[in-house]
Amino acid sequence: MTSFEARTAVEPGRATVFLSGDCDLPARDRMTAALLDAVSRSGAVFVDVAAVGFLDSTGVHALVTAYHAAQGRGGKLYVRNATGPVAAVLELTGLDTLLKAPAEERRHA
Template sequence: MSGFEARTLRDADSLVVALAGDCDLDSRDEMTAALVDAVRSSRTVMVDLADVGFLDSSGLHALVTAHHAALERGGVLHVVNVTGAVATVLEITGILELLRPPTPRQADQRD
């Protein structure tokens, strides 16, 4: 899979941005725009990475930019369905720990 696509879906409690294809320099601007638009319209944004086959530093930059935009608005951005090489990149860089949704136990401790 090489092209890039961002679909936004409304969930009961959040906005889901489903990404597909390669998250790289070619798609960085489109990815950043989709994620920042999402955090502007919802306090909770879930980024579904199930169909992402490749993620480089440009994709990481888009995720971190959107994360900061969410924080500025008092919101959150989390990544879900992270597997394979994409999970490895996110783990190595520490971004997975930053953007992983809280477990139910962690959520209970915050309340």
């Protein structure tokens, strides 16, 4: 079992949540809490999944929950640096499109 970690870096107007390990059922509550905390603190949240090795439906649910929370606050939530199986899950679920940052945001992320 790969351990899960979430680390948040906050800057004026934006936060980046760096996830690592497996985003699965054992990590669900910690992942959701980290994402919702970032959403409550910043208007734009970038979720960096470069170090995520596995993303299942509970990880997808956490991303969707945070996305809706951000929208409810008038904010945005984006996922970046997805590769391999994580990118495949995001593509399969349509989250790759929904959570893709606009070009101008990607340049400054």
